[in-house]
Amino acid sequence: MADIVTPVVEALTAPDLAGVVDLVAHPDPHGAPGEAVIVAHATGRVRLTLDADGTERHEVLAGRDPVADTDPLAFLPYDLEQIDPSPANATNAYPEPARRLLGFFSDPDRSPDLAIVHTPGHYFPEYGGHRGEHGSLDVIQSRAPFILSGAGVPRRGVVDGYAHVVDVTPTLLRAAGVDERFHADAAGEPLDGRARTDLLEAGAGRYVIGILWDGGHCSDLLHLAAQGTLPNVARLIEHGTALRGGAVAEFPSVTLCNHTSALTGVGPGRHGVLGNVFYDRAQRRRILANDETTWHRSAEWFRPSVATVFEMLTRADPDATSACVDEAIDRGATASTMQLIRAAGGNDGGGALDAALPPAEDSPYLGNRAHLADSYYRFCSRVDDIGVLQMQQHWASAAVAPRLTWWSNIVTDAGHHAGGPRSAIARDSLMDADRRLGALFDHLDALGVTEDVTFLMTADHGFETADPRVRGDWKGRLDDVSARLGVGFRDEGPGLVYLDV
Template sequence: MAPSPEQRAAHRERAVAALCAPDLAAIVDLVVWVEDGTAYAANHLGRVRWNGDDARELLAGVDPIGSEDPMAFLPYEREVADPSPRLSTGNAYPYAAARLHSFFADPERSPDLAIVHTPRHRFLDEGGHIGEHGSLDVIQSRAPLVLSGAGVARRGYVDDHARLVDVGPTLAVLSGVPEDALADADGTPLDGRPLTAYLDGPPPRHVVGILWDGAPSGDLLHLAETGELPALARLVERGTALRGGAVAEFPSVTLTNHTAILTGVGPGRHGVMGNVYYDRATGETVVPNDETTWHRSAEWLKPSVRTVFEMVGDLLPPSESARTASVNEAIDRGADYSTMQVIRATSTGGAGSLDDLLPDPTGSPYLGEPTFLDDRYFRWGVRVDDVGLDQVLQLWADPSTSPPPRLTWWAHVVTDAGHHGAGPRSEMARDALRQSDARLGRFLDHLDEQGVLDDVAFLLTADHGFEGSHPDVTGSWRGVLEGLGVPFLDEGPGLVYFTD
């Protein structure tokens, strides 16, 4: 029998007290939850809640939230000078209340509480990596946001920020969807808003959205400015780059934010709580972020949400053959062309069963350092991203004879692999960024050769940022949770569900 709301609240209070013990301070950054419509955060220093106007109220001890400034650790030199802050009081947690309210809004899939890893926590034996993300904090939540090309204002680098839920509405408006049509299936307005302040001039004929998975905003813009990412610099020269990037939804993990980007709503509405989470309605643990299930990820979307592919598809007549395309993207519902459609049609085992069809990564013209291929995920990313470029070039093979899609969405993998494998600012991470930039440059050159580059609007972003874990900061809170004597699931780890 599932615990009653009163039992769950009692279990949560005991768990929070145990998790906020000083001897866990090195690995527990915050414990967060929502109770009776109020968001809370606590750690070994103290406890706060957010009132109705999102103002923090100190309940005990010292306020654990150092700042909520979305522009914290800027300029980039400040981020480099203080990587992976040791204390929450020296960190920033933008839009904390709004993101927590969204995350805990689903009665079936939201956990009873969430444990936020400290930026330096290294938990390799529980699924962690050298480079980490998932936190509520600003650097792990800061994805890049660059707008460029037709219909976009040319402002260069600006001191501003957005949210990832703004990306889908912006893509939709650029594609011709009226602002008053930006709503889910029951007419509820989206959480995000179109970034109309950065749109200017006649609308584009085509829109290309590009996601470099896990590409940190600060490092990305720094490398563009210093000449190491020339294709990205071309986009910025023809548009606008936000220094503060776009704030990811919590948790700042892949599937939660791919979905937020492409629906314009947070996890409490779209239903994808993380890369792994528990569904009380079915009694099952859901693992959409796996090579055997990635192609099925859109199945876990709530029926009420609409993807940007559906929004644009509803706008255009079915007779228009090339409406939307989704390349290497899991959240593809409604796309007329989709890589995942191909996988679903050809294999029941998912992307992993198609290994023989992918190219040899040692022959990739975009690979920098061959020894990085020893990392399995990096090797996979090189192969997948080379195939992704091939698909995009085919979709845009000859715009004069075969109209390209009104909206093309193109996701990249190797950037995530490089940052997980060796951490931000590592040579592996930067090799991955240079690869993605070179593939982008190949595509831009193709559009230029076809004479259509000036007809296209571009939006480049990511799903989260990254921080580096530290080899000396290890350990687990699992023993503390087990000591409560209450049945639980700890998915992630970090999403705690009381199950009995």
């Protein structure tokens, strides 16, 4: 592919595309498979490798290193992010680029030949883009919250440090008292993530609840909690520890890739969900994984070695029960929302349960009815409201409560897509989610079990705000080079480019 990839990369990193193309990454065509990845920008190229001990090596091939700053704590304290909310490449940071990209390109059938990364400011509504965007390798779009609270967690408040989204599964298992020998995939191989033993005593609580706020912007969430705007997140932090640098998402920093990484403990090159949409060369088909009609089929996209946190739990303790609310990655859970959708049959997926969702206008958690004009916000509000009811049903009493419960919320994704981080609608979505979290706390308090629960709160990615003045795309450039070389291509996502298919 060397004779094909090189001219494509050169075309995509031309200076006139620098406003919309931040990076182009691809495996080194001259190296052994999995040995190195090349990252290019209009101003330079670098070859990234990974030592056996995890040390990243950067070999500059031309110009300057476009991912030279790899600091996971970049743009902290939060004032620094607000000063430069959509930084240019020269001032941006890209945590662990070698590890994340080498993992991303390791699936022989599903990994693309190259990945195009949007600039933080790129606005592309004609291709499904929004005012708030994610998917990048950069630090802000890759930064999800990571908060541990409750039983077995030291009360340290907000501290410097960071985790990884793949750390979620082993940390949940540690909280549930699962021995580390069961922290492994279906083939018995160790997970990519690690349990945060420094933040959590093993098995200290009777119950474990994991909470994911889709697209919950880490720094703004911590900022609003400190201000008192998110009192229930503040309650979690008061009774535990929050990492200021959050959790580094896998690349691409998109929904289903990172939901899967969080709940399997391995990266996309191992679990096989390369994005919300990707191509499978062996099956010769496009896989649209993150869609209302396909969410409930997530297990169909997994590679054979994948095990979910629910499967690892019951492998260690066959009597342990689990519940999975409003989450696609549910395989192995004792009870789940997606089981109900699958049982309903039909081709609508989540649409089959539309009649069961409560009216958005009647939501007791909705702060601003004007946001319901956004159809995605309206849908997410309905889903999250019924999620509260499901949580209360799973926790009808302490006697029937699951050992492990996972609860996803999605209105935060809707709010951040609609306006970008720090916008009124994004912050209102966080407050709506916080009120739902408060309803869970009220229910647990009434049962008298709150002190027996270990909580883990996270997200799947961060967000940055696109600039409506930064328009354009790379489609014409891909078309031109494809015609010149006589090579077909697929651009899925967009940004995942499969050549000669």
